[in-house]
Amino acid sequence: MLAKESAGGKPTPIRVALLGCGTVGTEVVRLLTDQAGDLAARIGAPIELAGIAVRRPNKHREVPEHLLTTDASALVKSDDVDVVVEVIGGIDPTRGLLLEALHNGKSVVTANKALLAEHGSDLFEAADGSGADLYFEAAVAGAIPLLRPLRESLAGDRITRVMGIVNGTTNFILSAMDATGAGYAETLEEASRLGYAEADPTADVDGFDAASKAAILASLAFHTRVTAADVYREGIRQVSAADIAAAKGLGRTVKLLAICERVVSPSGQESVAVRVHPAMIPRTHPLASVNGAFNAVFVEADAAGEMMFYGQGAGGAPTASAVLGDLVAVARNKVASGRGPRESAYAALPAQPMGNTPTRYHISLDVADKAGVLSQVAAVFAEHDVSIAAVRQEGRTEDASLVIVTHAATDAALRSTVDKVGGLPVVRDVVSVMRVEGEE
Ligand code: NDP
Numbered sequence: 001m002l003a004k005e006s007a008g009g010k011p012t013p014i015r016v017a018l019l020g021c022g023t024v025g026t027e028v029v030r031l032l033t034d035q036a037g038d039l040a041a042r043i044g045a046p047i048e049l050a051g052i053a054v055r056r057p058n059k060h061r062e063v064p065e066h067l068l069t070t071d072a073s074a075l076v077k078s079d080d081v082d083v084v085v086e087v088i089g090g091i092d093p094t095r096g097l098l099l100e101a102l103h104n105g106k107s108v109v110t111a112n113k114a115l116l117a118e119h120g121s122d123l124f125e126a127a128d129g130s131g132a133d134l135y136f137e138a139a140v141a142g143a144i145p146l147l148r149p150l151r152e153s154l155a156g157d158r159i160t161r162v163m164g165i166v167n168g169t170t171n172f173i174l175s176a177m178d179a180t181g182a183g184y185a186e187t188l189e190e191a192s193r194l195g196y197a198e199a200d201p202t203a204d205v206d207g208f209d210a211a212s213k214a215a216i217l218a219s220l221a222f223h224t225r226v227t228a229a230d231v232y233r234e235g236i237r238q239v240s241a242a243d244i245a246a247a248k249g250l251g252r253t254v255k256l257l258a259i260c261e262r263v264v265s266p267s268g269q270e271s272v273a274v275r276v277h278p279a280m281i282p283r284t285h286p287l288a289s290v291n292g293a294f295n296a297v298f299v300e301a302d303a304a305g306e307m308m309f310y311g312q313g314a315g316g317a318p319t320a321s322a323v324l325g326d327l328v329a330v331a332r333n334k335v336a337s338g339r340g341p342r343e344s345a346y347a348a349l350p351a352q353p354m355g356n357t358p359t360r361y362h363i364s365l366d367v368a369d370k371a372g373v374l375s376q377v378a379a380v381f382a383e384h385d386v387s388i389a390a391v392r393q394e395g396r397t398e399d400a401s402l403v404i405v406t407h408a409a410t411d412a413a414l415r416s417t418v419d420k421v422g423g424l425p426v427v428r429d430v431v432s433v434m435r436v437e438g439e440e
């Protein structure tokens with residue numbers, strides 16, 4: 001179908017309300033301006049900015065003044081707006097603004113993972129109700145085309161696992177700790193100084209950002225609804241220089257991983273296990289060489305096998321690239337009077353608690369160097385039905401370092417084992433406890 005034409009015979013422009021003009025929004029405006037001609041040719045109609053909502057208009061000398069407004073709600077409601085692009089972030093006021101747009105049949109492009117992970121179902125329902133599009137490629141892994149492949153390209157396959165590095169800030173910090181041997185606090189300080197960590201790094205370092213992304217990935221991959229509350233979450237604040245050194249000693253490195261798994265019980269009951277936590281992975285694993293602020297995600301599917309998606313997971317221009325890709329898709333749908341793929345949550349899989357999820361642990365202990373210590377420690381593992389895969393002991397003068405790597409056991413059993421081992425009189429210190437991923 002051809003684009004609707006205005007009275008002069010030219011295609012009717014698609015009018016866009018931009019909500020937010022910060023790191024990402026500024027780059028969206030730049031790309032829309034610099035590439036206006038190409039975008040119009042690709043879409044079949046020009047894109048025009050109807051307005052830009054911000055909090056502090058005086059700060060925005062880089063955009064035409066007449067477009068700026070502090071009244072985001074009026075802009076969204078305006079009859080002059082076809083598509084709403086939201087790059088404000090957070091839950092309020094964005095939830096109300098996007099629901100208003102979608103209820104009124106205005107398609108939405110958003111980079112807001114926190115909103116999607118908490119209120120995705122409300123947004124999808126509103127989009128379905130009015131037939132509007134809801135696109136959000138930029139919400140996970142910035143510039144990397146990942147959500148569209150999961151939602152569209154792999155829609156004919158059965159995805160079993162998605163595992164990746166989806167937070168650039170924490171990956172920058174962990175990569176730097178690995179390279180320098182420095183501790184967490186001083187590396188975070190350096191990351192803030194260089195502009196990689198935000199003034200309030202909580203969402204990144206405590207794993208909230210990655211958990212929101214994991215919820216979105218699991219929902220798309222497994223055709224079910226997963227919210228941030230379903231995701232087990234641990235951040236990187238507790239990762240110490242000793243953990244990094246212990247990992248290095250065994251040819252591993254530490255990464256903050258988001259892991260989404262389809263779990264099938266012996267009776268055939270399916271559920272999803274979604275978790276975010278630091279883990280040791282072998283230095284030979286492809287995710288081990290993902291350093292700095294880069295992201296990478298591994299996807300395993302029954303027919304397709306293993307795939308890896310890699311690229312810039314954050315930053316104004318990379319994220320704006322994903323936003324523009326979505327805007328072009330939405331605009332093309334409008335020109336064709338159609339809509340993109342709907343939400344697919346038919347599987348309605350329950351979320352498996354972390355305690356029941358099988359994991360593997362690396363445990364590094366300082367123990368008394370005397371006869372019978374190893375057997376006391378091993379007995380605790382046996383008591384909890386946790387099988388030991390490897391043990392390494394190094395004697396020093398009065399004590400010894402004992403490193404144990406387990407086979408897979410439930411996370412609850414592994415935790416109880418570590419608690420009990422830590423209480424043994426012969427154990428002087430539990431130096432490092434970390435999950436191990438990426439090895440059989
Ligand atoms: P910024 O903080 O840089 O920008 C936020 C913008 O929203 C600012 O322009 C701010 O206005 C505006 N704003 C805030 N509150 C309101 C409000 N109530 N009404 C109108 N405007 C408001 O955020 P980012 O650009 O970094 O992030 C935007 C979104 O993109 C977030 O959802 C984020 O998670 C996501 N994202 C960001 C990435 C990145 O690398 N930065 C990567 C991937 C996703 P003012 O400037 O006047 O204060």
Ligand code: HSE
Binds near residue numbers: 204315
């Ligand atoms: N704070 C996020 C990160 C931005 O560090 O990856 C991208 O979502």
